[in-house]
């Protein structure tokens with residue numbers, strides 16, 4: 001079986017370094033925030049070409065804090081996409097604000113900047129693009145229209161650690177940015193984790209207080225906050241892994257190039273490549289009307305796949321109160337029906353990538369005969 005991801009292989013490749021870092025935390029008996037988290041925050045901010053990073057206990061918490069720091073609350077509207085992991089939208093709802101969905105650009109599966117203007121109302125406060133699959137949204141026109149309308153830009157960079165857009169890093173382009181360190185992400189903790197990143201000093205104190213019960217000094221609570229603190233072990237784990245992230249992202253890029261080379265001219269749609277953007281290929285999706293059949297074919301060939309994501313947020317039961325219906329976001333809905341994620345992780349062997357691609361190609365050649 002070729003698995004969809006393989007976290008064990010990664011651990012084996014850094015075992016000595018990692019075991020030492022974890023042991024140091026356990027021996028210190030300082031388990032929450034503290035030095036390991038502060039050191040990781042400094043390293044991660046520098047990695048993102050940004051001034052500040054704050055470690056929190058999940059990407060979802062990071063999104064919630066960034067929205068609160070931006071002043072978002074009941075009565076406000078946040079423009080975002082429905083073609084994302086549900087947390088993007090859940091975080092908006094936590095604040096009491098209303099998510100307003102616009103359709104994606106099908107070439108990149110990210111927020112289509114041409115659709116922003118028509119969605120802006122006097123209540124709009126934030127635009128939240130998602131750098132889905134490891135590729136950046138088209139940030140220049142997004143930032144340009146946001147500036148013109150006095151809107152705050154928050155990047156959901158949960159899948160894009162190290163991705164680049166015109167030489168700028170994911171996390172450095174918006175007013176605030178949010179990362180997830182869920183274990184399967186390109187940079188993954190040994191448990192839950194996330195970070196808020198910003199260049200803007202005005203948010204620093206608010207984010208630090210909100211993640212730690214509104215505390216300004218021990219047992220002095222200036223506001224109602226949350227327990228969104230990062231654990232020290234996660235800080236130590238992430239700091240070790242960050243040193244390897246560029247190598248791992250390079251390996252993913254190589255696998256993506258192999259997939260593309262092997263899969264041109266078989267009639268499958270793949271994401272557009274942009275010369276001035278550098279994806280970190282968190283996910284390698286292909287798109288076909290026979291998605292479920294292709295998945296079945298690959299399973300029979302011992303290839304594990306994923307679907308990111310089968311039901312867009314605007315059609316989820318828990319979000320029906322927002323009032324959207326099937327047909328409202330045609331590109332989003334088509335991508336959800338057609339997307340299939342092929343195995344992708346740094347430790348994947350090139351021969352396995354080629355075996356997966358051969359199996360995909362075989363399916364496409366067969367199905368052309370069946371559906372002329």
Ligand SMILES: *Cc1c(COP(=O)(O)O)cnc(C)c1O
Pocket residue numbers: 058059060061084085087088130156158159179180181182192193194
């Ligand atoms: C993973 C993810 C999140 C949520 O992060 P958690 O750490 O799981 O809370 C948010 N947005 C996107 C796009 C994600 O992929």
